[in-house]
Amino acid sequence: MGYDPSVVDSRVRAWALARHEPGWSAVAAVAHPDDVAAHVALADPGFPLAGVAYCQTGTSTQWWHVQVRAGLAARRAPLDAVTGTLGDYVELAEIHVDPRHQGARLGERLLVELMRGRPESRVLLSTPEVAAEANRAWRLYRRLGFTDVLRDFHFAGDSRPFAVLGAELPLPGPKRADSLDDAAGTATARPSRKGDQNDR
Numbered sequence: 001m002g003y004d005p006s007v008v009d010s011r012v013r014a015w016a017l018a019r020h021e022p023g024w025s026a027v028a029a030v031a032h033p034d035d036v037a038a039h040v041a042l043a044d045p046g047f048p049l050a051g052v053a054y055c056q057t058g059t060s061t062q063w064w065h066v067q068v069r070a071g072l073a074a075r076r077a078p079l080d081a082v083t084g085t086l087g088d089y090v091e092l093a094e095i096h097v098d099p100r101h102q103g104a105r106l107g108e109r110l111l112v113e114l115m116r117g118r119p120e121s122r123v124l125l126s127t128p129e130v131a132a133e134a135n136r137a138w139r140l141y142r143r144l145g146f147t148d149v150l151r152d153f154h155f156a157g158d159s160r161p162f163a164v165l166g167a168e169l170p171l172p173g174p175k176r177a178d179s180l181d182d183a184a185g186t187a188t189a190r191p192s193r194k195g196d197q198n199d200r
Contacts, residue, residue: 015054018093023057027114029097029106053095053110057120064091064126068164071153085149085166090118092125095137107140112173122168124149129161144171 018024029051032041041047058065065086072082092114097107115123127137129152150164 015094018054018056021056021062022059023090023118023120024054025056025114025118026052026054027110028052029101029110031098031101049098050101051095051097051106051110053092053107053114055090055092055114055118055123058086058089058091058124060086062091064093067155068124068126068150068153071150071164075150085122085124088121089124089166090115090120090122090169092123095125102136107136108144108173111140111144112171115169115171116173118169120169122166123171124164124166126153126155126162126164129163141165141167144173 028049030041030047031050032038032047036047056062060066060069069082069086072085092111095107095111095114097110125141125146127141130138133139133142144167146165146167148163149166152161153164154161
């Protein structure tokens, strides 16, 4: 995401607090050699993290929701469109893949696995604007069917322009991830979800 080093500590705190949000869930990938079984690598903190993503159920009290709702209102989006977009969604809060593991669709597999079985009807995310949408993140989102919700939007406290994108669930993808082992030697695990539909 290109965080300035001065905000890394605050982002770590934000990630830790997010675990208490309704419907929080996360996936992670670790790199491991072919002769180490995936379940062994996942249990051993000595194997490096290759990618991580987390999400939570969107609610009207969350900072991100308030910001996006205000942005849509400022663009004079019809109230029914705003309500429809923000009425039943999961927010993809973060997704990151180590540059050494990019280009092998690990990000796609993390995202598809993270969204598997979600009770919400759509997923929303925000991502920095990029000229001609020319980077791997944008190509991933478009490949998975994400469309524009809000463009050239500035979140409070961040000078960069962002796009807010959304896609209907379920996302297209393989029926089973089979723990996402691949030839590059990565495996993912999903921690237990915090909360369920009754906690929303």
